[in-house]
Amino acid sequence: MSPRKPASEELTREMIIKEARTQFVDKEFQKVSMRNIAKQLGCSHGAIYYHFKNKAELFYGIVEEDFAKLNRLVEVTVQGSEDDETKLRQIFLRFIEFGLNHQSQYEIMFMKRNSEVDSLSQQAAFHSYQKFAEAVHSLAKKNLAIKDVWSAFISLHGFVAYYRGYVNCFEEAKLPAEGHVEFVLKGLLS
Incomplete structure (x- = not known):
């Protein structure tokens, strides 16, 4: 011992x-x-x-802590003084920034799958997605379909998944991230 x-x-x-x-x-x-x-x-x-x-509860504690950080980024952005479209752009960029600056956490949050902990981690993921969706709905100038918000979320996730492991941090992918966010916003808001 x-x-x-x-x-x-x-x-x-x-x-x-x-x-x-x-x-x-x-x-x-x-x-x-x-x-x-x-x-x-x-x-x-x-x-x-x-x-x-047990180990599953420990894993969930990690995931829950990481999702809380991501949720705070969304909350702080929504409470900012910028116009709604700027806030929406910032939420999308901060999601990508979080994913690329915290790649190991992001992988645990969104990419690791295990039957013993999926139900627990999916609860935290769903709660986080709800916060994201509520923020997007509140900031968009038009009524968005759920599928449109989900598509925007998946697009941002795909960007992070693509660059994860190829860059060390957000700054190394900032220019393409900004272009991707503009592309997503154009599709979402037009």
Whole structure:
């Protein structure tokens, strides 16, 4: 058994999530174990179970945290002082920026599939998509069909998926991202 951490280094939920995120990015869900996460953190695996009842709940904690960050970007943009079309453009660009600046998180959020956690992660994804759709509906000058908002979302996701791994950050794809967003806006608002 690993020696207990000193009080100044008590195990926190954030420490567990950080280590688990690293492992989930590097390995498939089935190959990540609570024991190995604990080993990397220098604690007993029982200490992790104090914070998370199982590996699926830990995975969901990671996904939920990442979607909360993305949701805050949408909320902050909607509350801005710019005109509605500018806010809509910014939401689309910030979605792409989030995906390309946080590629490992984006992959866990939108691209990793596992039957043990799909229902949990899909709840967070659906809630995030609802926030996105509500923002798009509120900012568009016309009544949009659900399929149009979904198509815009999938188009942005496709852009991130295409550039993920080929660029290190948003700045490296900023020009094509801006062009893509203008293309999506033109289709959505015309």
